[in-house]
Amino acid sequence: MGDRQAGRARVRARARRVVMFALALLLVSACWELYKAVGPDAGGKIFGAQVLPKAENRAMPHVWDMVRRFGRPEQRGSSSTVGQAVAEGAWYTFRLASVGLLLGVVVGMGLAILMARFRIVERGLLPWLIISQTVPLIALAPLVVSWGGRLHIAGFTWQRWMSASVIAAFLAFFPIAIGALRGLTSPPAAAVELLASYAAPWSATLFKLRLPAAVPYLMPALRLAANGAVIGTIVAEISTGLRGGIGRLILEYMREATADPAKVFTAVIGAAMLGLVMAGLVGLLDGYVSRNRQGEATT
Amino acid sequence: MSDFAVDVAGVSMVFNQGRPNQVGAIDDVSLAVRAGEFISLIGPSGCGKSTMLRLIANLIEPTSGTITVNGKAAAQARLDGDYGMAFQQAGLFEWRSVARNVELPLELKSWDRARRRERALEMLRLVKLDEFADHHPWELSGGMQQRVAIARALSFSPGLLLMDEPFGALDEMTREHMQTELTRICAETDCSVVFVTHSIPEAVYLSQRVVVMSPRPGRVAAIVDVDLGDRSDDTREASEFFKKVTEVREALRGFDRDDRINALDDR
Numbered sequence: 001m002g003d004r005q006a007g008r009a010r011v012r013a014r015a016r017r018v019v020m021f022a023l024a025l026l027l028v029s030a031c032w033e034l035y036k037a038v039g040p041d042a043g044g045k046i047f048g049a050q051v052l053p054k055a056e057n058r059a060m061p062h063v064w065d066m067v068r069r070f071g072r073p074e075q076r077g078s079s080s081t082v083g084q085a086v087a088e089g090a091w092y093t094f095r096l097a098s099v100g101l102l103l104g105v106v107v108g109m110g111l112a113i114l115m116a117r118f119r120i121v122e123r124g125l126l127p128w129l130i131i132s133q134t135v136p137l138i139a140l141a142p143l144v145v146s147w148g149g150r151l152h153i154a155g156f157t158w159q160r161w162m163s164a165s166v167i168a169a170f171l172a173f174f175p176i177a178i179g180a181l182r183g184l185t186s187p188p189a190a191a192v193e194l195l196a197s198y199a200a201p202w203s204a205t206l207f208k209l210r211l212p213a214a215v216p217y218l219m220p221a222l223r224l225a226a227n228g229a230v231i232g233t234i235v236a237e238i239s240t241g242l243r244g245g246i247g248r249l250i251l252e253y254m255r256e257a258t259a260d261p262a263k264v265f266t267a268v269i270g271a272a273m274l275g276l277v278m279a280g281l282v283g284l285l286d287g288y289v290s291r292n293r294q295g296e297a298t299t
Numbered sequence: 300m301s302d303f304a305v306d307v308a309g310v311s312m313v314f315n316q317g318r319p320n321q322v323g324a325i326d327d328v329s330l331a332v333r334a335g336e337f338i339s340l341i342g343p344s345g346c347g348k349s350t351m352l353r354l355i356a357n358l359i360e361p362t363s364g365t366i367t368v369n370g371k372a373a374a375q376a377r378l379d380g381d382y383g384m385a386f387q388q389a390g391l392f393e394w395r396s397v398a399r400n401v402e403l404p405l406e407l408k409s410w411d412r413a414r415r416r417e418r419a420l421e422m423l424r425l426v427k428l429d430e431f432a433d434h435h436p437w438e439l440s441g442g443m444q445q446r447v448a449i450a451r452a453l454s455f456s457p458g459l460l461l462m463d464e465p466f467g468a469l470d471e472m473t474r475e476h477m478q479t480e481l482t483r484i485c486a487e488t489d490c491s492v493v494f495v496t497h498s499i500p501e502a503v504y505l506s507q508r509v510v511v512m513s514p515r516p517g518r519v520a521a522i523v524d525v526d527l528g529d530r531s532d533d534t535r536e537a538s539e540f541f542k543k544v545t546e547v548r549e550a551l552r553g554f555d556r557d558d559r560i561n562a563l564d565d566r
Contacts, residue, residue, distance in 0.1 A: 190386045193358050197384040197461075198407045199377050208403065212394045293394055 029063045036060050061262040066269065069262040082263060086249060086270035093233050093245035094274055096161055100168025101229040101278075107169060108176025108225070115177075116184035116210065117202065133174050137232065141167055141239040164236035164245070171228035179221025183214025216293070219286040226278040234271055246271050303367070304459050304491035305332040305355055310364030311516075312350055323516035324350045327364070330510060330519060334458075337485060337492045339502035339509050341547065347517025348495045352463050355493060356384055368459065380408060382459040383452030387467045389444035391436040391451075398423065398432040401451045408455060422450035425484060442473040446480065453488060460485075460492045466501065475535070478504055482530045499551070503543045504530060511550040521550035 036055050043059075044052030053059060070083035111129070115122035144166050148158035187209050195205045237247025246267060253264040312325040325347040332338050340348040353359050354366055357373040368376035376382065383404070391400045401419040402410075410418070423429040426446040428439075436444055445465055452460055466474045478501060485492055496502050502509045506525055513520040525543050527534050534540055 188388070188390070190388055190390045191392075193353075193356075194384065194386070194390055195407075196358055197356055197377065197382070198380065198404050200407050204407055208406070209392070212392065215394070 032060070032063055036062065058258060058261045061265060065262040066265045069260075069266050082266050086246065086266050089244065089246040089249045089267070090270045090274045093230070093237065093247065093271075094277070096164045096237075096245060097168050097226075097229040097233040097274075097278065100165040100233055101172050101226055103165060103169035104172025104174075104225055104229060105176050105222070108173040108221075109180055111173070111177045112180030112184055113206065115181050122181070129174060129177055132170070137167060137171070137235045138239050140170065141236050144170075144236075145240050160240065160242055161244075163240055164233050164242055167236035168229040168232035171232035172225040175221040175224035175228065176218070179217045179224075180214055183217030184210040186217065187213045215289055219282070219290065222282050222285070223279060226282045227275060230271075230275045230278050246274060302334060303331045304334045304336065304369060305330070305493060306367040307331070307351075307355065308365050308367075310354060310361045310366060312347065312354060312359070313362045316362060325354070325361075326516035326518050328517065328519055329364075332491055332493060335489055335491055336508065337482075337494065337506050339494045339496055339506040340512060341496055341499065341502045341509055342512035342517070342520075342551070343497070343514055346512040346514040348512050349463055350517065351512075352461050352493060352495050356382060356461050380404070380455050381457055382461050383455070383457040385445070385448045385452045385460070385462045385465045387464040389436070389441070389448040391444055391447055393436050396433050396435055397428065397439070397447050400436065400447055401454050403451060404455050418454055419450075422454050423447075425453070425487065426450045426480070440473075442469055442477055445469065445477060449481070449484065453484070453490070456488070458490060460490050462492065462494045464495055464497070467496070467498075474498075474501070475532075479530065479532065481505065499544050499547050500535070500540075503527075503540060503547060504535060509543075509547050511547060520553065523547050523550060 035053075039052060039055035041054065041056045043050055043054035057065075070086070071081055074080055074082050074085045111125065115125060141163070145160070145163045148163050148166070151158045184206075191209055191213075192205065195209055200208070233245065234247040234250070236242065237245040238251055241251075242248060249267040250264065250271065253260075253267050257264050307328055307330040310325060310328050311323070314322045314324055328347075328351065330338075330351075340351055342348050350359070354361050355368065355373060357366075357368075357377040366373040369379075369381045371379070371381075391397075392403070395403070398416065398419045401422050402415040405415040405418060420429055420432060423432055426449055428443060428446055428450070431439060431443065436447070439447065448465070449460075452462075466477050469477060481492075482505060484490070492505075494502070494505060503523075503525055504527075509523040509525060510519055511521040511523065512518065523543060523546050527537065527539060527543070
């Protein structure tokens with residue numbers, strides 16, 4: 001009985017979330033159009049500094065123009081629509097970002113487990129991890145491409161898309177490593193002593209205690225990492241000139257921005273949707289792994 | 300099987316030895332627990348009673364002296380699973396069902412699934428929680444969680460139970476109920492118990508012997524033999540019970556007074 005009630009409550013909560021999302025989308029569109037209606041066409045300047053964006057059609061196309069642009073041909077006379085091109089680009093970027101995220105999770109977890117196992121590794125490694133995140137991605141991208149290009153290991157040749165995934169992983173591994181480290185070291189001393197009293201080896205402590213205890217810390221980290229992987233992939237596509245993804249589309253459509261201002265926004269919207277889909281997938285995973293954790297066991 | 304469940308001989312424990320923050324936690328303690336015996340360690344905070352328990356459990360190594368559990372070195376006894384342990388916090392894993400919490404030590408000892416489940420249910424029957432087997436810990440009250448922790452500690456039939464203020468976080472009513480339950484469980488399982496507490500009535504009610512410890516560094520100040528026969532709720536109102544409570548209290552006061560006198564002398 002309680003299960004059915006809880007199930008119904010969950011369905012209702014999910015429906016509410018969908019409605020809220022639609023409302024938020026409407027609200028953003030309304031704000032956009034409102035600014036277009038009242039904002040100065042030439043934008044606002046104070047002492048020569050642009051403080052208000054231009055509201056003219058070239059800088060801010062109407063929402064309905066952008067939506068309509070999705071359905072029109074990509075180029076004059078081309079058979080596919082912009083919508084199809086954006087969807088294909090997003091799918092390509094999604095796959096690269098997923099590989100990057102997976103790589104980031106593996107590397108991040110590995111580092112976190114090492115740091116949790118050996119305090120000395122934590123002390124030596126943690127500052128470098130933090131420094132690693134201050135390296136600008138744009139500077140990193142060409143380096144990764146050139147390092148990758150030099151890799152030839154027994155029949156394995158570096159593909160250009162791999163550089164993008166590696167750059168995505170570079171952004172994704174960090175929140176995972178930090179979140180997992182906090183999670184792995186979260187069990188109280190009594191829990192660790194309990195396992196010691198069973199003469200459990202460290203691996204058992206890891207699998208029976210530390211990893212399950214880390215799950216609530218890993219889920220928000222995974223959200224950040226998924227986000228980072230998408231951003232990393234798009235930035236990598238743009239800065240390495242990789243074809244096929246949404247980053248490349250943004251770059252190409254940008255060139256046509258004066259003649260066809262709505263077009264570039266379709267690609268930007270596509271990128272935003274991709275981020276949402278990624279976050280949504282992590283949310284589903286979170287719901288699945290957290291289904292048996294409604295509260296803390298406290299005495 | 301030796302006659303003694305636990306034999307502590309001339310054990311001292313010094314933390315941070317040789318460093319400025321060196322602390323003598325336990326000084327030359329000798330203590331034997333007969334098989335099947337229930338003893339309590341009682342004393343003010345800082346008297347090393349929890350440290351004593353951790354030493355017996357081989358969670359820490361003594362600075363000097365030897366500890367024998369079931370006739371073997373404490374380290375070997377830990378590897379062999381000769382004792383079960385329960386702490387003040389039940390420490391159940393919230394991601395596991397009640398039954399799977401009880402199964403945890405059995406998993407680590409590589410029991411197969413069916414046997415584990417069967418034993419877990421048997422243990423839960425012992426603590427009268429079998430109908431909660433598939434619930435999760437957060438659905439249980441504090442007292443129930445603590446009973447699950449006891450079932451977990453006993454799941455592999457260790458023969459020795461080490462308990463560190465297991466009822467310390469419970470309210471008085473639940474606490475008395477748990478004490479009655481524990482004496483029943485011990486009688487049914489023939490377990491020896493070393494029980495750390497700072498409640499005098501609890502120690503007297505549960506134990507055959509109450510070991511009174513004095514602080515800084517921890518020493519055995521007195522051992523009070525308690526012979527109250529089979530425990531029941533009437534035991535708590537028996538005059539013999541109060542006599543023993545008074546005896547333990549005076550033993551605790553004894554070194555307290557000595558301490559004060561020493562403090563005066565120092566001045």
